[in-house]
Amino acid sequence: MQTNDSPNRRQNPDHGFDSQNPPDPKTIDACVHCGFCLSTCPSYRVLGTEMDSPRGRIYLMDGINNGEIPFSDAASKHFDSCLGCLACVTTCPSGVRYDQLIESTRAQVERNRPRPTAEKLLRKLIFSLFPYPNRLRALMRPTAALYQKTGLQRWLRRLAVLEKSRPSLPP
Ligand code: SF4
Numbered sequence: 001m002q003t004n005d006s007p008n009r010r011q012n013p014d015h016g017f018d019s020q021n022p023p024d025p026k027t028i029d030a031c032v033h034c035g036f037c038l039s040t041c042p043s044y045r046v047l048g049t050e051m052d053s054p055r056g057r058i059y060l061m062d063g064i065n066n067g068e069i070p071f072s073d074a075a076s077k078h079f080d081s082c083l084g085c086l087a088c089v090t091t092c093p094s095g096v097r098y099d100q101l102i103e104s105t106r107a108q109v110e111r112n113r114p115r116p117t118a119e120k121l122l123r124k125l126i127f128s129l130f131p132y133p134n135r136l137r138a139l140m141r142p143t144a145a146l147y148q149k150t151g152l153q154r155w156l157r158r159l160a161v162l163e164k165s166r167p168s169l170p171p
């Protein structure tokens, strides 16, 4: 398992997870790769890629732990795409604690994969708004009014921006 703060890892963060609470190999090993969790995972259903499913992320964690997969930005994006809804935890017949695994992994991503400032700010905004329905509600009223009054709504509809950016949304 390549989970240390060795000079190698410090010089090249792709080298692996650091030694602070990496995803637990025993918890990872509890996954039998049955795939029952895939149908309940929203990120897999939308993105359709194995690495954006619980099973795929667990496979990535294992590969990074073992030094077989680099802890790269590309790998981190698959962890970022997890919504943290934990639907997979209740579906898993083997009782895999994906919640614990993703919690450890997110902390690794935050510590070891620096993000561009714009992305950092966007994430800060999302995490300080979305888990708080009251804050969201307070923000939605004036924003919705502005959206309609400024003509932005008509303009976006005319350009079909939403349909183009999210083809799965109904028109
Ligand atoms: S997390 Fe659970 S449901 Fe998903 S593949 Fe692993 S064992 Fe199967």
Ligand code: SF4
Binding pocket: 040, 041, 042, 043, 044, 053, 054, 081, 082, 083, 084, 085, 086, 087, 088, 089, 098
């Ligand atoms: S917690 Fe992540 S992996 Fe599990 S179902 Fe939700 S989006 Fe998918």
